[in-house]
Amino acid sequence: MPNHIEHLVRQLTLDEKIALLAGADAWHTVAIPRLGIPAIKVTDGPNGARGVSRNGIHTSACFPIGVAMGATWNPALVRQIGEALAEETKDKGAHILLAPTVNIHRSPLAGRNFECFSEDPYLTGVMAAAYITGLQSRGVGACIKHFVCNDSEFERFSISSDVGERPLREIYLRPFEMAIKQAKPWSLMSAYNRINGVWASENRRLLVEILKGEWQFDGLVMSDWYGTYSARATHNGLDLEMPGPARWLNREHVLAALERGDLRESDLDDKVYRLLRTIERVGGFANPTPAIEQANDRPEHRTLIRRAGVESIVLLKNEGRILPLNPSQGQSIAVIGANAHWAAIMGGGSSEVAPHYVVTPLQGIRARAGEQCVVDYAIGTPIFRRLPNIDPAWVRIPASDRPGVQLDYYTDLDFGGEPVRTDTLTTLEASWFGDRIEYLNLTTFAAKLSCELLPPHTGHYHIGMSCVGQARVWLDGELVLDRWEKELMDGNEQRQTIALETGRRHRLVVEFRWPTPGNWRAVQVGLWPEREDDPIAEAVELAARSHVAIVFAGLTKEWESEGFDRIDMELPGRQNELIRRVAAVNPRTIVVLNAGSPVHMPWIDEVAAVIQAWYGGQEAGNAIADVLFGDADPGGRLPTTFPKRLADNPAYINYPGENGHVLYGEGLFVGYRYYDRKGIEPLFPFGFGLSYTEFSYDRLQLSAPMMRPDETITVSVDVTNIGDRPGMEVVQLYIHDRVARLMRPDKELKGFAKVTLQPGETTTVTFTIDRQALSYYDPAVPGWIAEPGTFTVLVGRSVADIRLKASFELVAEG
Template sequence: MKTNKIEELLDAMTLDEQASLLAGADFWTTVTIPRLGVPAFKVTDGPNGARGGIFKDGPKTACFPVGIGLAATWNPTLIEETGAALGVEAKLKGARVLLAPTVNLQRTVFNGRNFECHSEDPWLASEMAVAYVKGVQSQGVAATIKHFVGNESEYQRMSMSSEIPERALRELYLVPFERAVKEAGVMAVMTGYNRVDGTFMADHRRLVTEVLRDEWGFDGLVMTDWMASHDTVYSVLAGCDLEMPGPTRERGAKVVAAVQDGRLLASSVRACARRVLQLADRLGCFADPVIPAERADDLPAHRALIRRLGAEGAVLLKNEAGALPGAAGALLPLSPKAGQTVALIGRAATVPQIMGGGSANVNAFYRVAPADALRAACPGVNFSHHIGADIHRYTPVLAQPMTLDLYASADLSGPVVATQTVPNSEAQWIGTLPPGIAPDQHYSARTTLRYVADAHGEHAFSLIVAGVARATLNGEPVLDAWTGWQRGETYFTFGCDEVIHRRTMHAGEVAELVVEFSSVMPLAPGDEGPHGFAALRIGAARVLGEADIAAAVEAARNADVAIVFAGLNAEWDNEGLDRTGITLPHGQNELIARVAAANPRTVVVLQTGSPVTLPWLADVGAVLQAWYPGQECGNAIADVLLGAAEPGGRLPQTWPLRLDNSVAIGNPEVYPGVDGHVRYDEGVFIGYRHYEQRGLATQFAFGHGLSYTTFVFEGLTLDRSTLQPGDTLTATLTVRNTGPRAGSEVVQLYVHDEASSLARPPQELKAFAKVTLQPGEARRVSLSLGMRAFAAYDEARAAWIAEAGRFELRAGASSADLRQRAGVTLAADWVERVAG
């Protein structure tokens, strides 16, 4: 549609109609104006799959690896292919806007959404962002880069103000957004829940209009995060176009009143409405206004891509012979023979951990367990399984269908208006309503569950609820999340903290659990609740103990190989709450140490979305970090363990040796924040920059990852010894596979400024390339660096400055494994002033 046609549409609209475009119609779609033929478009979460309009148990979809797992591939070409596949998945759900990627940096080890983000490093994060956005938008689907900006933790996320020095903002946190705008032409940006320097991001005119739009030239749509709109006038003036979800809270009639009262110019409303119309036009909505029904097409090509991604993002952290005296070689890849025994230990061996929690969650087509994949790949091998220790944060839900009787009242009065059956003992009504319930109507439910104890011991029963709930066990009131309900950290902070009851039960003993629920959310004065949001989670499980660890250790002792599947799950790596530490929960460290002592051939497969400490590291032969690799979880892990695929991943985030060595430790004002403010006092020194500046040893360096073969780097050369301001430098070196297998290596190029008037990190990643080589094969790799690769942001001059002098370029396989160096001299200062 030509620009003048959009202007004609705007001319034909009333102020009320223009204002109506500035908020969603419902949880996932925008507003239509039928009389003028203005169509709606549908949006969908999220970074690792297109979920569609039903938050839980909706139409199935493909589940891809999480963001940190994608970044661990260090392969932009593959990530662009992944983005294209996700664009296809979005269209299958009737959506033309994908709410992804998440590109906030991993400032600390605590962020609950660490798994969803790409990296601690702005260059790696931005390379992934550019590739992802290009891929998504190649399918005619808008990518929505988020969360703009300074949303690096989940603690008090709806109100926390990030106090970020301008230099750190420019050099670190804005970089992925800037490159996505300038290099990928991203069509949409989502503002964060947080404030920056005291102003909510949806209202932040300096960052949204002056930086994003005016300075970078962004001409797309800016939307709020869900329920993150706070001020009618300020958000419109800031250039935030679309409030989500609908129906509106701060737009609509409030916008019209603000114009009529003289607090807003009609031209400001028109500008926001224009950008909504422009996005609809770019997405082809005017030409094809129909939002199709959601489809669940299980595409073979996407299955294969997800499996490849899981292996290419898996990071081999350690690979030695194990603790066998005199043993040679490396423990991985495994090649178990028929008749041998492999002990599989850990809940994640049989319950695949495929994704993190929160808005990134999808209803996957399937979940391949590592135990099943290994058995299928190794006929004749004897596999045993013992849980040993648990990984959960909350009492596990019952893996049995739950039927709820629903009432069109808040107190279970009146007749049952409908029943609803869900696959397990968790029900979510987020953006949807139960059957038989009208919009804006409170409702309640009752369900009865039968629990049979699997063994003698302590058993736990629990409730988590967004709304209120209570439960009886065999007629005895045992759980109360009704009276005295308080908002906690669950369900995006709209649910209460877990309420638990424990009791000893004998094997085979039956418990009848009757649970009553109401959607009424008793919020504190001024604490406005969310639209269309309620949830009920019922947990029931035996509490694991010493006998479970002992059984796993005995199985390991009698096995030829022991594989421990350890880590976290989507309850720890979850939107809405940060982690409290980096220690594996539930005695997993003790379990691994004792298994390793019983069997020197012990492999540990870790699944986490963020770093953890590994006190047993010296005692195990091999450690593989598999992240949350999507629906092909077990197949991808088995491929790497058995050598059918190369462990292609490299760490996108440094793993500290100890928690107290990590960034933002020791001062609550720096993390998690005090009185609604968190100070980024470390400035540009996050991630490997922090550890190197302070001379701190790490458990695993940024960029670390082993291969099943070996590589050498040779002959780093530069195409010039002296740079003039504005030049591009090309660095070239040879990479050679000196081992027995084909494999991949990531060439990482770091820049060190030998003398600077600004305090600079010892080195910064500025380019990288992934190469795959056959045994004995060598290849020349060239990497180009523009002026920004040598520059720092000078707040006093409001400019990027590369100061004249000498720079050292360092090529290596990680930030700590530097193998080639070369120097270049910048002849004179290069200055790029910031507009505005």
């Protein structure tokens, strides 16, 4: 410990030490000006750095989501993303990015699967370590989360994840352990849920015995926001309660814990040490003056986001090699689907950012297709849960020609007096998080969102309003939607039909108020033209007269989000019908899926090609076009199994839980481990992904026929591009323990490498197998055991496409 930090701890009064145990507000720690201890700032991630405001006051770069990063199978690329995110975090005046999310894809329905890397602990751990290393190499702290078994959103503030010791160690703790030992994150976030009945934020066994004891984690343990539940959090491993002000790690409870002897003074000092050490690591002492938030749209980040999008895209089917498309052939291309025009670039919840810009798939395709191709668009079917935001091109600041919506804040709940602040939004949607409104230090407030609306067509429109709070909408002075006296937490959408005229500037005003203290408030007004015809019929007609039809289907942040799980694997609305009807009239139908987790594909045999594009960030449209037109090989491989049906999933019987508990009854057999053992064929296996070229695997060699526990074995394999195009390949190594004292999965991922090869090019890929790669956790010891015996090395393109095998012996020590 640096001497100056020890000196600071000795100088702090007891009250000052206690004050440091909770945040000052939603995003800052407490400062102690008397001793020169500055506040540091945290901000949400993981696919961008948002800053304080959720309303786009300062826009951010939006990167591909966590599962897309996992689908790249490229740790070097993910490290570069971490480095870029460090710059983005500094742009928001923050010191710690609340990322990465390393929870496990236990079920396809989990609402935050899109944030997490994989169903596999090894792939997750490698990616998390790369992300953290990149971030912290630029002086920004990572906050690895959510520790642990926060693998669904159902009753997330109270559910107990009941999990056995072996799966806890081998599946759910393992990626945290790998990342902590390899990359040493400077902070960690506890989960909302309970683990085997004990809240994560006060789970002494996890936070003290395992994390800080066994793993020697020397960073800061903070709670998830409002994720503390009792005074037991004072003395069971939590260092920082967020957000502030304190609810449980306050003077009353800490003094009581000290008096009872539950909390020793040395334990209190350790908490303070950890915070001060974190401030030191992120440069807080060296640069104590808070930096102002800003938006920097960096060209190099644009390029990186596009590349990451390309490397994440998984080609699932390519019948007759319909892909890549050749724009020089002068094709007519039908682009169909809501997600082609309203790009789904991220999931919902705390990971959302306001992007600098968005390239939609339709824009990306049109830009790449060029003048020789005719690209036409039809929505096919809307998939909105709420009416979509008003197109920013339709709104103007009142009495001006500037695009945008004027947002005025008032301290008077009835809009008396002058506004105390004015901001500009892009559309009629705003939300606020925290006990006090950003920039204003207000617990209660009123807001007025005003714009002039320029509709492109005369006719009837559906207007909808949803809010958490109280709101009403005025159109040209007439009240059209009213929830001014309704309950605050309703959130349901109210709709009305209105008439709009093109060429007329309609005055639209939304009044919103929040009269009581709280931590989440929101209002959104959407607009959608009324139409009498069937939009699917329009799309089918377009597809029938086009050379190729590209249907964009999937989910959006309204269907995949923090706060709730999906109810099934189905595509919302009439998307399955749309795909089938388009495919029936055009045999060259390509489906592009925007989703952060698997969806049911009953039409899979009826379409020519399927691409899994995830949520690709602000450059999603360009990345998709790069792959569709063959400017890049589809570089992604599945980081999670796609089952044929939901009932095949190993967590199915025990999901989502009941009476406050969810049993992790599948034990070790999560994801591909289960499908392998049960002999259930998934729709697409873990690690799967096609290329525009072909690869051969030859000359699998081991450096020795046997190894001792303190030794390693090197595995090498030659991989050749035997096709006529450059391509990316992910070489995957699995281990099989032939005979074990305890039950083990048939295959476990223990190595992978991504290579790019020119036609005819061969490269030798090498892996190193050590004791840990062969070990399992035995609760009877307790500890990790590498049991002597025969192990098989399996190398291939996916867990179901093993090309080469070899065996070696692990011999006993001595």
